[in-house]
Amino acid sequence: MDRRHFLQTAPLGALAATGGGAAAAGRAPLLRPRRLQPGDTIGLISPANASFEREPVALATEALQALGLQVRLGPHALSRRGQFGGTDAERAEDIHRFFADDRIAGLLALTGGSGCARIVDRLDYGLIRAHPKFFGGFSDVTCLINAIHRQTGLVTFHAPFAGSTWTDFTTRHFRALVMAGEAPxxxxxxxxxxxxxxxxxxxxxxxxxxxxxxxxxxxxxxxxxxxxxxxxxxxxxxxxxxxxxxxxxxxxxxxxxxxxxxxxxxxxxxxxxxxxxxxxxxxxxxxxxxxxxxxxxxxxxxxxxxxxxxxxxxxxxxxxxxxxxxxxxxxxxxxxxxxxxxxxx
CATH class of the missing domain: 3.50.30.60 (LD-carboxypeptidase A C-terminal domain-like)
Structure with missing residues (x-):
């Protein structure tokens, strides 16, 4: 599937508001998120494209539940504006909401597509740094995982989407790195x-x-x-x-x-x-x-x-x-x- 189809907010935090964040102040100290554990709740977000059909969302939810995780959809995870999973403000708001909520252990994108560059300068990186947790995705979410790491020092993950095909190979590598805390x-x-x-x-x-x-x-x-x-x-x-x-x-x-x-x-x-x-x-x-x-x-x-x-x-x-x-x-x-x-x- 093509990468393009594969797929008002809080003010910027102190790191972003300096006019360059980590780029101006040097490399941020490394932050490691807590490992995901069975029973943890993971928040599903749509920071790029919308999810247009019900079945892929159901499959994504069931796959994460099979990993032992509980799943919560972001308030705007099923929203749509054009090809995007909601307005720019809504997509950024879901990220802020889940980082601020200590009941959520991590965030995973449902799918990719396009649009993450439209919200990367809307994120409150001070909030994210204050609540470090797992954040994963790939493809267009490359924008967000690199931006969050650069601005906050948080280790982020080039990881399968919730809606990816969770093969045995993919699942074993995800579990080893993110849940077992291995260095494979x-x-x-x-x-x-x-x-x-x-x-x-x-x-x-x-x-x-x-x-x-x-x-x-x-x-x-x-x-x-x-x-x-x-x-x-x-x-x-x-x-x-x-x-x-x-x-x-x-x-x-x-x-x-x-x-x-x-x-x-x-x-x-x-x-x-x-x-x-x-x-x-x-x-x-x-x-x-x-x-x-x-x-x-x-x-x-x-x-x-x-x-x-x-x-x-x-x-x-x-x-x-x-x-x-x-x-x-x-x-x-x-x-x-x-x-x-x-x-x-």
Whole structure:
């Protein structure tokens, strides 16, 4: 499914009101949310697109209940204005409400789509920092998980939506990281040939070998590049960057990576993990276009840092959960990412 379809508020807090937040004051101290536990209540929000049918919401609720969690829908989680899950004020209000409510252990987006950039400057980051808790999503929610981490220091999660396909692989990784407080080794499944002579699916491969340590940042490339120059963009210094995307022509992927390079982000990195670039093709009638192999080599091959491709990150049924801000070690020769500390307390 396409990323675009996959998917009055309180004043800004003190951190945001300084005119630059963490960007002006330096990196905020790291905050770890409390781990989710069976019996906890998780709040479902629609910060991007609306949910148009009842069944996906029912399936999302049942999946989280199967994890042992109780579910509460945000007051505006089923609202709609155009393609969005309510007005900008309503979508921001649900986030504020759930962060302020100590009965809610965490927030998870129902789906993605578009629209998070419309509310990122409406959030009260002082309120969020005062009530640190789990916050997760991916795709367009890349905007919010990076902004909240940058402005508050809270570890946020590139995680499946409530409405994602909760495969065994996806569920195991979510539970291990968010509920059990483990610091797992993230590695693509191996030896699953499915009747083929060699493993043909879920492969990962080295772009440039080596090992490095750094804080995890990243998410959807299109959304991340659109944040360039704002106070909500990640701090790339010494970080391990992970990227994914869906349904973008290769020339657009090239342009987005050029934005990161021109903004100075790429030269600051300690390592790069490239996830799935699903259905990112040359497009009809584009003769002689660069391949994704060539684009990635052009932008990452000469950085002098470890890089690998094919990680289980993106718009795919089986995916990792990744904590933004947590320390990790990349081994690009083994195509692994090891968390060096629990992301929750």
């Amino acid at each position: 080794l993230l590695q693509n499944p191996r030896g699953e040939q499915g009747g083929d002579l060699v493993q043909a699916h879920d492969r990962a491969w080295t772009v440039r070998g080596g090992r490095a340590r750094g804080r995890l940042i990243g998410g959807n490339l299109a959304v991340l590049s659109a944040m360039a120059g704002s106070d909500y963009w990640p701090d790339f210094q010494g970080a391990i960057l992970f990227l994914e995307d869906i349904n973008e022509y290769i020339y657009r992927v090239d342009r987005m990576l050029a934005t990161l390079r021109l903004a100075g982000a790429l030269r600051q990195l300690a390592g790069v993990v490239l996830g799935q670039f699903t259905q990112c093709t040359p497009g009809d009638g584009n003769y002689g276009t660069l391949t994704l192999d060539e684009v990635f080599e052009d932008y990452f091959g000469g950085l002098g840092v470890p890089v690998y491709r094919g990680a289980m990150i993106g718009h795919i049924p089986r995916k990792f959960t990744l904590p933004l801000g947590a320390e990790a070690e990349i081994d690009a020769d083994a195509c692994t990412l090891r968390l060096l500390e629990p992301a929750v307390r």
